[in-house]
Amino acid sequence: MAKPSKGKKSLKPEQKAASRDKAAQKGQSGQQPPKAVQAEIQKSKPAAAPEKVEPTKQASIVEKSINFFRSSVTWYTVALVIIMAFMFYMRTVPAHDAVFTNWPWINGSTYVNVAEDDGVYHMRLLYNTLQHFPFRIMYDPFTHFPYGNTIHFGPLFELIPAAFLLIIGLGHPAQSLIDTVAAYYPAFLGILVVIPVYYTGKKLFGRRAGLVAAIILAFLPGAFFWRSMLGSTDHHIAEVLFMASTVACLVYALDAAKGSKLSLEHLKNKDWKSAKMPLIYAALTGLFFGCYLLNWVGAMLLAFILFAYFTLQAFVDHLKGRPLDYIPILAAFVFLIPTIMVLPYSLGNPSFQAVYYSLTQPVILIFAFIAICAEYLISRTMQQSKVERWAYPVSILGISVIGLLLIYLAIPGLFGILNYGIGQLWPSGGTLTIREAYPTFRDQDAGGIFSFKTVWYYFFLTFPASILGLLLFAFRAAKKQRPSDIMFLVWNLVMFWALIAQNRYTYYFALNASLLTAYLAAEMFNAIRLDDLWASFRKKVDSMESFQRFVKKNMGSCLAVAFVLLVFGFIAVYPTLPMSDLTTQGKEGALFQCSRSSPGMPYEWYDALMWMRNHTPDPQGSPVNASLDYWSGQYYKSPSNKTYDYPASAYGVMSWWDYGHMITYIANRIPNANPFQAGIIEENGTTGASPFFCSTDENRSVQMLDALGSRYVIIDNEMASTKFYAIQSWIGDTEGWKTEARANLTFANMTEGIIYDTGEQVPIIADTDKWNSSIMNRLYYGDASGMSHYRLVYESAGSYALNFMYMQFGDQGQVSYGMLEIPLRFDNYTDAYSYYDAASRFALSQNNQGTFYIYSARPPAKWVKIFEKVEGATLTGSAPDGASVTATLTLKTDWDRTFNYTATTVAHNGTYSFVVPYPTEQMKGDGYSYGIMPQGEYSITYGNTTKSVAVPESAVMNGATIQVS
DSSP, X not given: OOOOOTTOOOOOHHHXXXXXXXXXXXXXXXXXXOHHHHHHHHHHSXXXXXXXXXXXXXOOHHHHHHHHHHHHOOHHHHHHHHHHHHHHHHHHSTTHHHHEEEEEOGGGOEEEOOBTTHHHHHHHHHHHHHHHTTOOOSEETTSSTTTOEEOOBOSHHHHHHHHHHHHHTTTOOOHHHHHHHHHHHHHHHHHHTHHHXXXXXXXXXXXXHHHHHHHHHHHOOXXXXXXXXXXXXXXXXXXXXXHHHHHHXXXXXXXXXXXXXXXXXXHHTTOHHHHHHHHHHHHXXXXXXXXXXXXXXXXXXHHHHHHHHHHHHHHHHHHTTOOOTHHHHHHHHHHHHHHHHHHHHHTTSOSOOSSXXXXXXXXXXXXXXXXXXXXXXXXHHHHHHTOOTTHHHHHHHHHHHHHHHHHHHHOHHHHHHHHHHHHTTSOOGGGGXXXXXXXTTEEGGGTTEEOSHHHHHXXXXXXXXXXXXXXXXXXXXXXXXXXXXXXXXXXXXXXXXXXXXXXXXXXXXXXXXXXXXXXXXXXXXXXXXXXXXXXXXXXXXXXXXXXXXXXXXXXXXXXXXXXXXHHHHHHHHGGGSGGGOTTSSOSSOHHHHHHHOOOBOOHHHHHHHHHHHHHSOOTTTTTTOGGGOTTTOOOOOOTTOSSOOOOTTOOEEEOOGGGHHHHHHHHOOEESSBTTTBSSSBGGGTBSHHHHHHOOOHHHHHHHHHHHTEEEEEEETTTTTTTHHHHHHHTTOOSSSEEEEEEEEEEEEXXXXXXXXXXXXXXXEEEOHHHHTSHHHHHHTTTTTTOSSEEEEEEOSSOEEEOOEEEEEOTTSOEEEEEOSSOEEESSHHHHHHHHHHHTTSEEESSTTOSEEEEOOOOOEESEEEEEEOOOEEEEEEOOTTOEEEEEEEEXXXXXXXXXXXXXXXXXXXXXXXXXXXXXXXXXXXXXXXXXXXXXXXXEEETXXXXXXXXXXXXXXXXXXXXXX
16 A cells, blocks of 8 residues: 655545546646546546537517516516506597587588698698608798798608508508508607607606606696697607607617717727717717707707707816817717708798798708817817816807808808897797797786796696706706716706797606706605615515515605605696696696697587588699699799699688688688788788788778688687687787766676676676678678678688677786676577677676676677678669668578678769679589578669669679660
C-alpha cells in the first residue's frame, strides 16, 4: 500500500474533486496537461451514451397567442382596453336611434343624420373622394354661389375612411356601408386618443398616472365628447388625435435623445445604435404632425408651439453650457417631414394664404427649421469663442426682430399671415358671433360677462385640478430641466392661452386637463409614498391575517391612499353624477346627457331640404352639365376669374351661413353663404347674407339677390329670433331694432290661459318699425304678404313654433331680457294662434309678483320656410284718384294652414298697379312644382267696389302685365 508523500497531508474526496476542478480550469486557461496524462484521462472516461432526442412539438396558433398575451399584456393593457370599450359604448349606443333615422333618403335607403354643419360637408367630400381616390377636390362650385369655394379642410380626414371603404367594399362600397362607416368614424378616432394620452402620461409621470389620465379622458363630457360622438363626422376629433400623437412621440424622442446623448458625431460616425431610437421617435413625431397638418390647416398652431419649445430649449441648454446637437437633429424630422407631406397640396395654390393650403405652410415650416439651425450654430460659435452665456438669448431675440422686419419688407403677405394667426387668439367683430370662436371665459348668452360656465360644464372638477397640476409641473420643469418636461410645459401654456381665446379649443384642452390632473394625482401618490407601501404590501401580505396586520401597522398610510383614491375617483366620475346635470335640474349626469344628444339636423330642416331637392330646378341642368356634376365632378376655376363658370341652369340659395353645407349635401343646391364664413358679406358690404336679411327695403334686397344670382331664400326660426343679433353684428347694424315701451301685466297659466289682468303696466323692450319692415320679419313671420317679388313656396313639416320676448328682474335689482331661446311648440295652428293673440297684446306672468314675464309674441310659424324670388305680375286698373286699393289672395299650405296675401296701394291719376308674386293657379313650371295652392282669384277692393282677377304662373315668372277690368 503506498504511503503518502512526506510533508503532505492526504486529501479528502471533496478536496480531490476541487483539485481536479482547479486543474481543469488551468487547462482551460491555456496550461495543457502532458499528452500522456491526456491519453490516460481519455481512456478512463466511460463511453457516452447517445442523447435521446425528443421530437419538437409545434405550438398551435392559439397557444402562441396565449403565450404572447401572458408575456406581453399587463393589467394596464386590459384596463386600457376596458376604458376604450366604455368610451366607444357611450359615444355610439345611446345616440344610435337619433343618428340612424327612418327618414327616407336616396336610393331607397334611410338617412344617417350626421353633424349638421361641417359633418354633412365631409360626407360630400367623402363621396367625391371615393369617386377619385386618392384625389379629392380642393375647390367646390357647389357652395358659395357664384364664386365657389377653395376648401381649407385637409384631405386626410376623407382619405382614411375612403381607403378602408374601398377595401371592405371591394372597390365599390354600397351607399349604406359608406354612411354607416362615416357615422362610426369619429367615435373610433375618439377612443384612439386614449392611447397617446396614456403613453404621454406613462413616460412623464409613470404608468399609473397614464392610466389615470386615460380614465379622466373617458369620463369627460363637453366638446371632446361631442366631437367624437356617433355621427359627428367632422375633422375636429382627428385634430385632437394627431396633436396628442405628435406630443407623445416628441416626449419619447426627447427622452431617447437625452438618454443616448444624441449628437452630430453619432450621425457622422454612423453610430445608429445610439441614434436609432431618437430618430425613430422623431420621424414618428414628424409623421403625426404631417397627418395633423393634412387634416386641418390650423395645425400651424402646433408648429408655433414646437418652434417656441425648441427655441426655449436652446436657451436653457446654452445657459447651462450643454451641447445643442440633438435640437436641430430632431427638428429636421419634426419640421421637414410635414413639409414634404403638405407640399403637393401647397403647390396647387402658389400664394400666401392663412386659411387655405398654400405656400404658407411649407415656407413657415422651412423657415422654422432654418431658424433652429441658426440658433444651434450661434450657440456653438459662442461656446467655442467663450462668449458670455447671457449674450446668447439676447442675440437670438435681436436677430428675431430683424428677421421679422425683413419678412415684413420682403414678404409682406407672409408677415400678414403671421399677424393674422396671432390675431386669432384675440377674436373680435363678427367672429364673436361664431359660438366656437367666442372667448371661453365670457358668457355669450349673458352679454359677454366673465364666467366659468363653459369650462365647468366641459371639464367640471378636472379644470381646477389641471390648473393646480400646471402650477406644480412648472416648478418641476424649472427644477429638473428635463427636455420633455419643458416641451410639455410649453404645450400646456400655449393651449391654455388658446383655451382663453376661443372655446373651440375646449376639445383640445381635454388632453391637457386629463394629463395635468393625472400629474397632480401622481404627485399626491408620491407624497404618501405609495410605491414603497405597495412594495411592502406585496412582500408581507399573503393571507387575511397578514393583511390585517399590515393595515393595522400602516393605518395612516392606508388612510392617505384611500383618501387620494377617493378624491381622484370622484373627480373622474363626477360628470356621471346627477349633480353635474347640464340643465341644473339634478336628473342625471352630464356625461349621460351628452351621450344621448344628436349632432345632426332637426327633422324640419331635413324635410325642407328634401322638398327643395325634389321640387326645384336642378342647377346641374338636364342632362347634367359636366362642369357642375355633383357626384363625380372635378372642378377647376381659372385664377383670373372672380366667379366660377357656371352653366345657365345654376342659381344660388340665400340662407344664413350656418346652413350652407346642409343645403349642399341634402338638397344638392348651391348656397350663397356657408360655414366657411363665406358669403356673409360680399362686394364691400353691398350684398351678402348679413346685408340681405337686415335690409328694410324690398327693392334693395332684390338687387342684392340679383347680384348674387340667388333664386330661393330659406329662413328658419332661429334666424328670425335668437340668431338675428349675430346676423346684425356681421355688418355692425345692431342699433334701432329695439325700443323701450310698456305693456299691461296679466297673470296667466301656460296651460289654462289668462287668469286676470292686474291693471298694472310694466316695462318691456319691444320691436321697432325697423324690425317690422325688415326682410327677415316680412318673409318669415309675414309669409311675404304685401311684397312684390317674394312668395312662400314651402313650409316644413312638424309643429308650429311661438317665439316670445322675456323680461326678468333679479333679487338684487338686476334686469335681463331677450328672446326666449326655446320657443313654445304647438301641434296645430289654431292653438298656437290663440296663445299668440294673448301674448302679443299683454305681458304674461306666471307669478303675482311679475318678476318674470313674456311679451311681444311673434306669429306662430313652421320651423323652416322656403321663399322664391320672382319677377312678379303687374296688376293694373282704374280707381278714383286717391282711393286705397287692396289686392287679396287666399292660399293654403301643404299642411292645410290658410293665410292671406294682401297688398295695398293708392290710385294716382285714376289708375293703380300692384306687382304680385303669386298666381291663381298651381305654381308649376320647368323643373319645379310647389304644393302651396291659391284658393281662388285675387280680390281687388276699393271703396264699395270689388273685382276679381286671375293671374297665370307664366305672368308671375315673366313679369307680365294684367289689366283688371
